[in-house]
Amino acid sequence: xxxxxxxxxxxxxxxxxxxxxxxxxxxxxxxxxxxxxxxxxxxxxxxxxxxxxxxxxxxxxxxxxxxxxxxxxxxxxxxxxxxxxxxxxxxxxxxxxxxxxxxxxxxxxxxxxxxxxxxxxxxxxxxxxxxxxxxxxxxxxxxxxxxxxxxxxxxxxxxxxxxxxxxxxxxxxxxxxxxxxxxxxxxxxxxxxxxxxxxxxxxxxxxxxxxxxxxxxxxxxxxxxxxxxxxxxxxxxxxxxxxxxxxxxxxxxxxxxxxxxxxxxxxxxxxxxxxxxxxxxxxxxxxxxxxxxxxxxxxxxxxxxxxxxxxxxxxxxxxxxxxxxxxxxxxxxxxxxxxxxxxxxxxxxxxxxxxxxxxxxxxxxxxxxxxxxxxxxxxxxxxxxxxxxxxxxxxxxxxxxxxxxxxxxxxxxxxxxxxxxxxxxxxxxxxxxxxxx
Amino acid sequence: xxxxxxxxxxxxxxxxxxxxxxxxxxxxxxxxxxxxxxxxxxxxxxxxxxxxxxxxxxxxxxxxxxxxxxxxxxxxxxxxxxxxxxxxxxxxxxxxxxxxxxxxxxxxxxxxxxxxxxxxxxxxxxxxxxxxxxxxxxxxxxxxxxxxxxxxxxxxxxxxxxxxxxxxxxxxxxxxxxxxxxxxxxxxxxxxxxxxxxxxxxxxxxxxxxxxxxxxxxxxxxxxxxxxxxxxxxxxxxxxxxxxxxxxxxxxxxxxxxxxxxxxxxxxxxxxxxxxxxxxxxxxxxxxxxxxxxxxxxxxxxxxxxxxxxxxxxxxxxxxxxxxxxxxxxxxxxxxxxxxxxxxxxxxxxxxxxxxxxxxxxxxxxxxxxxxxxxxxxxxxxxxxxxxxxxxxxxxxxxxxxxxxxxxxxxxxxxxxxxxxxxxxxxxxxxxxxxxxxxxxxxxxxxxxxxxxxxxxxxxxxxxxxxxxxxxxxxxxxxxxxxxxxxxxxxxxxxxxxxxxxxxxxxxxxxxxxxxxxxxxxxxxxxxxxxxxxxxxxxxxxxxxxxxxxxxxxxx
Numbered sequence: 007x008x009x010x011x012x013x014x015x016x017x018x019x020x021x022x023x024x025x026x027x028x029x030x031x032x033x034x035x036x037x038x039x040x041x042x043x044x045x046x047x048x049x050x051x052x053x054x055x056x057x058x059x060x061x062x063x064x065x066x067x068x069x070x071x072x073x074x075x076x077x078x079x080x081x082x083x084x085x086x087x088x089x090x091x092x093x094x095x096x097x098x099x100x101x102x103x104x105x106x107x108x109x110x111x112x113x114x115x116x117x118x119x120x121x122x123x124x125x126x127x128x129x130x131x132x133x134x135x136x137x138x139x140x141x142x143x144x145x146x147x148x149x150x151x152x153x154x155x156x157x158x159x160x161x162x163x164x165x166x167x168x169x170x171x172x173x174x175x176x177x178x179x180x181x182x183x184x185x186x187x188x189x190x191x192x193x194x195x196x197x198x199x200x201x202x203x204x205x206x207x208x209x210x211x212x213x214x215x216x217x218x219x220x221x222x223x224x225x226x227x228x229x230x231x232x233x234x235x236x237x238x239x240x241x242x243x244x245x246x247x248x249x250x251x252x253x254x255x256x257x258x259x260x261x262x263x264x265x266x267x268x269x270x271x272x273x274x275x276x277x278x279x280x281x282x283x284x285x286x287x288x289x290x291x292x293x294x295x296x297x298x299x300x301x302x303x304x305x306x307x308x309x310x311x312x313x314x315x316x317x318x319x320x321x322x323x324x325x326x327x328x329x330x331x332x333x334x335x336x337x338x339x340x341x342x343x344x345x346x347x348x349x350x351x352x353x354x355x356x357x358x359x360x361x362x363x364x365x366x367x368x369x370x371x372x373x374x375x376x377x378x379x380x381x382x383x384x385x386x387x388x389x390x391x392x393x394x395x396x397x398x399x400x401x402x403x404x405x406x407x408x409x410x411x412x413x414x415x416x417x418x419x420x421x422x423x424x425x426x427x428x429x430x431x432x433x434x435x436x437x438x439x440x441x442x443x
Numbered sequence: 444x445x446x447x448x449x450x451x452x453x454x455x456x457x458x459x460x461x462x463x464x465x466x467x468x469x470x471x472x473x474x475x476x477x478x479x480x481x482x483x484x485x486x487x488x489x490x491x492x493x494x495x496x497x498x499x500x501x502x503x504x505x506x507x508x509x510x511x512x513x514x515x516x517x518x519x520x521x522x523x524x525x526x527x528x529x530x531x532x533x534x535x536x537x538x539x540x541x542x543x544x545x546x547x548x549x550x551x552x553x554x555x556x557x558x559x560x561x562x563x564x565x566x567x568x569x570x571x572x573x574x575x576x577x578x579x580x581x582x583x584x585x586x587x588x589x590x591x592x593x594x595x596x597x598x599x600x601x602x603x604x605x606x607x608x609x610x611x612x613x614x615x616x617x618x619x620x621x622x623x624x625x626x627x628x629x630x631x632x633x634x635x636x637x638x639x640x641x642x643x644x645x646x647x648x649x650x651x652x653x654x655x656x657x658x659x660x661x662x663x664x665x666x667x668x669x670x671x672x673x674x675x676x677x678x679x680x681x682x683x684x685x686x687x688x689x690x691x692x693x694x695x696x697x698x699x700x701x702x703x704x705x706x707x708x709x710x711x712x713x714x715x716x717x718x719x720x721x722x723x724x725x726x727x728x729x730x731x732x733x734x735x736x737x738x739x740x741x742x743x744x745x746x747x748x749x750x751x752x753x754x755x756x757x758x759x760x761x762x763x764x765x766x767x768x769x770x771x772x773x774x775x776x777x778x779x780x781x782x783x784x785x786x787x788x789x790x791x792x793x794x795x796x797x798x799x800x801x802x803x804x805x806x807x808x809x810x811x812x813x814x815x816x817x818x819x820x821x822x823x824x825x826x827x828x829x830x831x832x833x834x835x836x837x838x839x840x841x842x843x844x845x846x847x848x849x850x851x852x853x854x855x856x857x858x859x860x861x862x863x864x865x866x867x868x869x870x871x872x873x874x875x876x877x878x879x880x881x882x883x884x885x886x887x888x889x890x891x892x893x894x895x896x897x898x899x900x901x902x903x904x905x906x907x908x909x910x911x912x913x914x915x916x917x918x919x920x921x922x923x924x925x926x927x928x929x930x931x932x933x934x935x936x937x938x939x940x941x942x943x944x945x946x947x948x949x950x951x952x953x954x955x956x957x958x959x960x961x962x963x964x965x966x967x968x969x970x971x972x973x974x975x976x977x978x979x980x981x982x983x984x985x986x987x988x989x990x991x992x993x994x995x996x997x998x999x
Contacts, residue, residue, distance in 0.1 A: 019843050022845050027968065028968075028970050032970065041550040045529075050617070058842065087848060295530065301531045301534070304530065308528065
């Protein structure tokens with residue numbers, strides 16, 4: 007047996023780390039997956055390469071996040087390894103050692119936003135974003151697409167790339183009216199400088215294989231085709247599975263494998279998925295085989311019953327309508343943007359972010375400079391009920407002179423009597439500066 | 444007195460040890476076509492004039508199973524595979540009689556689909572009509588629950604001469620390797636069983652009445668009675684014999700490399716604190732990955748008789764061998780000729796060696812001595828490159844816990860022990876090239892036979908406890924018992940050591956010399972909803988490869 011595509015695998019179950027003893031994100035989450043992967047002999051297959059994860063560094067994290075009070079306070083070893091595992095896979099792909107790769111790491115990351123006061127949705131740092139910014143910095147990659155197939159809306163990744171026209175973020179997830187984190191509606195399409203590079207496809211509960219594959223064929227693949235990314239990343243959450251204890255979808259291992267085969271991501275990163283016995287062992291085997299181009303037709307859950315999870319006509323219709331709605335909205339993006347921007351120099355948005363895992367509330371005001379030259383400099387004024395007050399300024403990777411200058415000015419003006427910390431993330435110079443009270 | 448015998452590709456070595464003293468050693472030519480004679484005559488020659496009753500132990504290491512597999516002289520095996528969901532089982536097809544049948548067990552050992560008796564019997568009828576006499580029965584996750592393999596055995600065993608059960612070849616997870624291992628075991632089971640029985644018969648006739656022991660690839664021994672059931676474990680015991688023979692010379696506080704330099708190849712092994720490293724899962728044999736426990740050795744095509752020539756102006760050594768050295772009448776220049784030219788090796792036709800070096804020296808535009816040195820140094824650096832590559836691979840072995848990843852337990856060998864024909868002559872060169880302290884044991888030419896003689900019996904057990912389902916089991920050992928919800932990991936470790944002790948005893952081990960160690964001990968809470976319903980405990984323990992008492996205790 008031989009892989010048709012050479013596939014790198016970081017498998018790091020972190021058997022000695024848990025959020026808490028009975029938390030879904032606990033030691034044995036990948037135990038049965040490891041059993042299945044080992045028993046199938048997958049690591050012996052020619053063309054499948056197992057890689058040991060490296061540790062991400064504080065520098066890697068600071069390219070993406072404003073950690074409050076600092077990186078050390080937010081991350082445990084497991085986070086450095088999870089993000090490092092993604093880096094390892096990405097490096098193998100970018101250096102041509104493998105054609106594609108899968109970082110089977112934990113804990114996940116897609117709920118972590120640009121400013122981080124603690125853990126939310128089991129996530130502390132956004133491991134995909136840390137990886138993407140590392141490869142952009144190291145290998146000069148520009149256009150990247152992240153397709154988030156976790157059942158929960160990837161609100162952290164969306165937040166980080168909201169203003170970036172070079173990162174296409176597509177999330178398909180269970181409708182936010184029925185599931186954490188409650189966002190990800192079709193109308194969320196990106197900030198003023200990047201309208202249309204965020205795409206949300208909320209799906210009704212009880213969506214099955216048929217529905218997911220329809221979304222992929224009708225919306226995801228055509229948009230990817232149009233965007234022409236150099237790299238496709240899949241945030242491969244597995245909680246759309248019919249047996250997942252914290253969601254209400256009806257996806258299956260065969261479906262995940264098919265989706266992977268159609269999407270052909272360069273890098274897949276494990277996100278959520280908490281049916282650790284009944285789903286993860288089979289879904290992960292399916293994804294690995296599909297990535298590597300190996301026959302996955304025999305992969306199936308022991309209790310798989312297609313009749314029991316068949317999608318109702320009503321769900322099918324709802325999904326078809328959502329897809330058309332998403333496509334129509336995209337059509338109007340250009341026009342909308344002009345109306346939206348007319349005469350504006352800055353656009354502001356305010357929001358409250360709840361850190362469910364650490365029980366923290368953050369009040370945030372984000373200001374972006376409307377810019378036709380670059381992604382626009384961003385300022386985040388963020389106050390958490392921990393008492394920490396942050397002013398974070400992000401000068402984007404390809405910032406124009408004006409935006410970069412304004413960023414420095416905002417940083418200089420940042421008053422450490424008012425803020426506990428003032429941070430400047432200058433991606434042009436690849437620098438991170440902090441002023442403290 | 445104890446006797447050790449190692450059959451090599453060219454030579455067969457035998458030693459007889461009395462205490463720490465070698466009282467007899469014999470080197471003879473191996474007759475691949477008559478291994479029985481090679482083995483028996485080897486032993487008889489070595490003990491000539493001694494009292495056979497005084498012999499307490501005979502251990503043999505042969506190429507029987509290895510050659511049978513490499514040369515395709517194995518017997519047909521009918522293999523029934525109950526796969527269930529996962530990788531397409533047809534991808535693992537092996538041999539001419541491979542059948543995928545119904546029946547499935549999941550990762551926790553729960554039955555998903557039963558064995559279909561009629562389907563299995565039908566396959567058996569077909570196999571019988573084709574005169575297949577060996578059977579291998581394998582199910583996925585059989586090491587979690589062997590009931591499907593046992594069910595098939597109960598249905599079929601009477602009609603076949605040997606039956607290999609997947610869960611008995613290893614306690615490790617890997618269905619693909621379990622299939623290959625069970626198949627290869629079946630393919631050599633009868634050959635191996637009959638051969639060692641014949642050896643034992645010959646020994647008895649000569650008055651050696653003690654049970655025969657056979658060296659395995661992991662550097663341990665097993666009783667002759669197991670030679671059919673575990674036949675496949677005897678493959679590639681040769682490199683293991685050599686490594687075991689050097690163990691008494693290794694530094695118990697150091698990480699060292701063992702090099703066995705032969706005519707064609709050099710075998711490389713790593714010894715850490717007096718214990719040889721094992722392969723993570725098992726050896727690769729005849730194109731198949733297996734679960735056969737084996738010492739972690741690699742073989743490279745650089746030896747005393749390797750072909751030396753220029754290719755595009757670059758000096759090349761090996762991997763081909765064209766024959767013996769020029770100095771010994773061979774056709775092409777070799778590293779041995781360089782050693783002869785430099786007077787490091789004395790003997791042979793020095794003039795022929797010098798002429799060969801001279802021809803190469805002219806092409807290189809260098810002096811004869813300089814060229815000879817370049818050849819030896821090139822050979823040594825090729826060996827050291829392979830050593831470093833092996834060390835790197837060992838250090839890059841995947842880990843799955845944060846603790847292990849951060850601990851970064853890497854090895855950094857700093858010493859070399861060299862054995863084999865040119866060991867003594869090449870050692871100073873290796874030391875110069877590597878900068879590592881290089882030592883040559885006094886009996887370096889028969890280290891392999893010594894290794895066989897003094898290797899201890901080894902084995903491994905895997906014990907699994909699932910306290911939510913209330914059982915503890917070691918399917919490989921046919922062990923199943925109840926266990927309480929609150930059972931601790933210590934309790935399971937205790938069970939593992941008890942089973943290991945029994946198994947070692949059954950395989951012929953000296954019960955006063957069982958160095959038992961844990962290879963794996965992990966424990967996970969099993970949570971359903973938000974409640975802990977039990978614990979999943981996994982323990983793997985082994986008798987460490989090592990030397991029988993008193994050889995392991997001090998440097999010879």
